Amino acid sequence: xxxxxxxxxxxxxxxxxxxxxxMASVEMHVTSCESCRGQVAGxxxxxxxxxxxxxxDERLDTPPAGRTERLLRLVGLGEADARIVxxxxxxxxxxxxxxxxxxxxxxxxxxxxxxxAGLAAFLVAAPLVPLVGVAVAYGPRVDPTFEIATAATLPxxxxxxxxxxxxxxxxxxxxxxxxxxxxxxxxxxxxxLPALGLAAASLxxxxxxxxxxxxxxxxxxxxxxxxMDLADAPRTSAEGFVRGFAAFHPSGQxxxxxxxxxxxxxxxxxxxxxxxxx
Amino acid sequence: MVxxxxxxxxxxxxxxxxxxxxxxxxxxGLLGPNGAGKTTLLRTIATVLRPDxxxxxxxxxxxxxxxxxxxxxxxxxxxxQEPGFFQSFTVLAFLDYVAILKxxxxxxxxxxxxxxxxxxxxxxxxxNRKIRKLSGGMRRRVALAQALLGGPQLLIxxxxxxxxxxxxxxxxxxxxxxxxxxxxxxxxTHQTDDVAAVCDRVVVLHxxxxxxxxxxxELGDLAAxxxxxxxxxxxxxxxxxxxxxxxxxxxxxxxxxxxLVSPTIEDGYLLLVGHAANLAEExx
Numbered sequence: 428x429x430x431x432x433x434x435x436x437x438x439x440x441x442x443x444x445x446x447x448x449x450m451a452s453v454e455m456h457v458t459s460c461e462s463c464r465g466q467v468a469g470x471x472x473x474x475x476x477x478x479x480x481x482x483x484d485e486r487l488d489t490p491p492a493g494r495t496e497r498l499l500r501l502v503g504l505g506e507a508d509a510r511i512v513x514x515x516x517x518x519x520x521x522x523x524x525x526x527x528x529x530x531x532x533x534x535x536x537x538x539x540x541x542x543x544a545g546l547a548a549f550l551v552a553a554p555l556v557p558l559v560g561v562a563v564a565y566g567p568r569v570d571p572t573f574e575i576a577t578a579a580t581l582p583x584x585x586x587x588x589x590x591x592x593x594x595x596x597x598x599x600x601x602x603x604x605x606x607x608x609x610x611x612x613x614x615x616x617x618x619x620l621p622a623l624g625l626a627a628a629s630l631x632x633x634x635x636x637x638x639x640x641x642x643x644x645x646x647x648x649x650x651x652x653x654x655m656d657l658a659d660a661p662r663t664s665a666e667g668f669v670r671g672f673a674a675f676h677p678s679g680q681x682x683x684x685x686x687x688x689x690x691x692x693x694x695x696x697x698x699x700x701x702x703x704x705x
Numbered sequence: 706m707v708x709x710x711x712x713x714x715x716x717x718x719x720x721x722x723x724x725x726x727x728x729x730x731x732x733x734g735l736l737g738p739n740g741a742g743k744t745t746l747l748r749t750i751a752t753v754l755r756p757d758x759x760x761x762x763x764x765x766x767x768x769x770x771x772x773x774x775x776x777x778x779x780x781x782x783x784x785x786q787e788p789g790f791f792q793s794f795t796v797l798a799f800l801d802y803v804a805i806l807k808x809x810x811x812x813x814x815x816x817x818x819x820x821x822x823x824x825x826x827x828x829x830x831x832x833n834r835k836i837r838k839l840s841g842g843m844r845r846r847v848a849l850a851q852a853l854l855g856g857p858q859l860l861i862x863x864x865x866x867x868x869x870x871x872x873x874x875x876x877x878x879x880x881x882x883x884x885x886x887x888x889x890x891x892x893x894t895h896q897t898d899d900v901a902a903v904c905d906r907v908v909v910l911h912x913x914x915x916x917x918x919x920x921x922x923e924l925g926d927l928a929a930x931x932x933x934x935x936x937x938x939x940x941x942x943x944x945x946x947x948x949x950x951x952x953x954x955x956x957x958x959x960x961x962x963x964x965l966v967s968p969t970i971e972d973g974y975l976l977l978v979g980h981a982a983n984l985a986e987e988x989x
Contacts, residue, residue: 703754
């Protein structure tokens with residue numbers, strides 16, 4: 428090698444005073460010339476080098492956040508919570524989308540077919556979406572990291588609530604948007620309180636049994652109740668037919684609101700039960 | 706860690722039947738056939754399951770109390786028998802996620818700790834690879850790495866060497882031996898040579914009961930005077946198999962013309978819980 432970096436060039440390189448071609452020339456040379464590399468190393472600011480290394484290590488060692496996680500961080504969720512919610516959504520987004528799509532078809536049927544039956548079908552089916560969402564939110568059958576998470580220190584109740592919210596939060600507004608297309612006025616939203624009440628009740632039952640069993644049991648009771656009431660409901664009008672199911676009476680709505688509140692209280696009191704597998 | 710009289714039932718089946726186990730600093734091996742109750746016992750010690758009867762204490766704390774259970778978990782690392790992963794996660798993302806579950810909340814603290822365990826189990830080359838693209842042996846290493854996050858004082862490993870090749874098993878032994886220098890490690894295995902290589906003490910579980918507790922040498926000594934080499938199999942032997950050398954290894958009463966040999970841990974284990982014990986129907 429006949430050309431080496433001299434002191435003047437090194438001074439200018441160090442102070443960033445060389446033109447881009449000169450900078451590139453010095454850098455190319457030092458990668459293959461040990462003595463010049465030694466000269467450059469001898470001038471290095473150790474503190475600056477440590478800072479650059481730390482910044483590089485942080486960049487390389489920080490897993491990139493997914494789209495969902497970035498969105499959640501934008502709306503104010505903390506990094507840890509956003510990561511847990513993001514992991515949940517990555518498992519369940521296809522399920523959520525399938526449920527919403529199914530309800531969309533029900534809405535279509537309600538608008539073109541029998542109004543009473545279509546409206547009843549939508550109002551009975553809609554609360555099942557968040558209810559089943561609770562079932563798939565957490566548990567050994569649905570979370571591959573369940574045992575690892577159970578043996579960790581993050582409270583199980585917090586994981587359950589974060590995951591439940593992660594699943595129900597996109598579902599409920601989507602169902603509400605579908606409700607707008609139903610020609611039934613405020614009655615089209617009568618599913619909301621039963622949905623929230625049943626979801627909270629399944630969480631409360633989840634302190635006694637597996638969440639999927641709790642959700643399945645409540646879904647069955649809900650459908651049986653709907654079936655029995657609607658079988659004898661008057662068919663003179665769509666509204667009259669739908670209100671044949673007690674859950675869609677004002678008193679029934681109040682009952683489900685109360686059920687939700689009491690259930691959430693029970694969940695708070697028994698939250699330690701989410702920290703042990705069954 | 707102390708477990709006394711631990712009972713666990715699933716419906717009508719008693720999986721753990723008044724099991725006692727003590728483990729201090731060093732490595733305690735849990736040996737036993739499939740269905741012996743090893744995984745259930747480890748899950749109970751790891752505070753994942755609640756025992757139906759009995760008493761467990763770790764660091765003098767009671768996992769039956771919610772606050773004390775959290776404190777135990779703060780000092781605990783657990784590798785399940787079948788560790789699950791989010792398949793779309795990279796190794797780095799998964800370990801970071803588990804670090805969040807372990808409440809290593811400061812980003813810099815988490816990053817350093819994840820890097821530490823990645824380097825410890827030699828996963829640097831695949832840190833940014835998706836877990837679904839890793840071999841079974843590599844996934845086991847990821848499972849071990851997540852258990853090591855936070856520098857646990859009590860490390861519980863369920864079948865940690867299953868699926869590992871000999872070189873990986875050697876590396877595992879190095880890592881675990883290093884950790885056990887100052888911590889308590891309880892590991893379950895089917896492999897008697899893992900027990901021989903790294904365990905200070907071994908407990909043999911069979912049908913939900915602890916049949917033996919002592920050192921690996923003491924386990925092997927159970928078969929002292931009862932292990933023979935012969936050129937041909939002997940029908941009167943309790944257990945026999947053909948070895949790679951062409952000779953036959955026999956357990957039991959001395960067959961004619963056989964050569965007495967020193968017992969291994971495997972011999973003691975087989976005599977204790979193997980088919981021979983059932984056939985003989987007499988205490989070892």
